[in-house]
Amino acid sequence: MLFVKILIVDDSKATLEIVRRALEKFGYRRLSIQKEDSAVGALNRVKEWQPEIVLTDWHMPDMTGLTLIQEIKKLDLGTKMGMITTVDDQVQINQAKSAGASFVLSKPFVDKDLHRKLLPLVQGAEESERTLENINDVQKELALPKLAQLEKLMKREIGARLTLSNIRKQSFDESKIPCLLAMYEDGDTQRTRAVAILDIYAICILSRSNSKISRDDLQQAIHSKLVSKDILDTCHKVLDKSALAFLDSASRKSLRLKSVSFIPSAFEKLEALYSKEQDKRVDFSCQFEDLAQGKITLIGF
The missing domain is CATH 3.40.50.2300 (Response regulator)
Known part of the structure; x- marks a missing residue:
């Protein structure tokens, strides 16, 4: 939402x-x-x-x-x-x-x-968007994180008051733009194994790990639909540190963050990601202090 x-x-x-x-x-x-x-x-x-x-x-x-x-x-x-x-x-x-x-x-x-x-x-x-019921198990071969482990790692970067909660499957619409697209790869094969899509409010929450980014900066990002280099770099840092939660069940190795891109407009492949099956994804909200709730979708390959 x-x-x-x-x-x-x-x-x-x-x-x-x-x-x-x-x-x-x-x-x-x-x-x-x-x-x-x-x-x-x-x-x-x-x-x-x-x-x-x-x-x-x-x-x-x-x-x-x-x-x-x-x-x-x-x-x-x-x-x-x-x-x-x-x-x-x-x-x-x-x-x-x-x-x-x-x-x-x-x-x-x-x-x-x-x-x-x-x-x-x-x-x-x-x-009302949050739901802890009827959440399907993610396929075991996918290197998608357990929400509790991801929350623990993100709290270290953002703060103890951060909470992550499962929500129902998100679908694509114009409200999903702009967004941040993060790609995670297998360190040995360099094959992309997962992507994360963050809405503008999730971007702002991750940015709170940088004390130099003010609330006015975040409000400007929300209303202009553009993010500064500081915001982008801060999100990159948080996502990189929390990549440890993306654990491959076979190799027992964590994925590594490959890239982080700000997406200002929709494109066909982005829309297709939102149509992925329930057992190949994790949709969740993030909440921190009095900031508006953010939404993140993780998709495994």
Whole structure:
């Protein structure tokens, strides 16, 4: 999940634009934002687009925001919802929360208040991506690492608060670009045995091992979709140190890092990697301190 999809619902086009601009300043994770000026239209958009988060007004002519929340909840899509409204009566606020709203933010609002309310919903959307069930065993002949061993090695470079967690199989879409592509080879034969694909947020987490790289540097990388030489070199170092976890079961030797490349645009072979079978890959998330969750896919050959 590189983008978090958010749908804004309000019958006022001016308010839709105010909320959209506020969301664009949200620094934690990039957002994909769509707008609807009709609650009925919003319900149809939720069914088709399936956003992770819906932010709705209360008073609208075709359907109230309260009814909209109730109808979305019936769809059982796991959608997280908030209300941005002029309503400030505590009884009504409690009614909205009981119906399924995670928060009610009164108009007018300042951007930081919306960001503060939104952050737990975005983090909750990230958490829902994690799954520790139904993870297939990787083929034994592949030199892919055990997640616990990889986490141990990466913690030495990044910090003790790093956590890696299995997630469901990732598929390719435009949100996977840009990315970092790392190739691992057999030291004796020089044959490529594994690749790692890191999204921009995973790149930022690995970069935290370098104290000279600031949070502003990371935010710039996220929003510009470009990484500096320092970020690239730091990722190379972390991936090189953690390559010990890629152990060949036959030779009992670890693979070595062959190359690390920043990929700014999609190409056919990259897309094909995401279609590899479940037992030839490991998909996992990485989390460190309050940074946005990163995603990494490892594929064995």
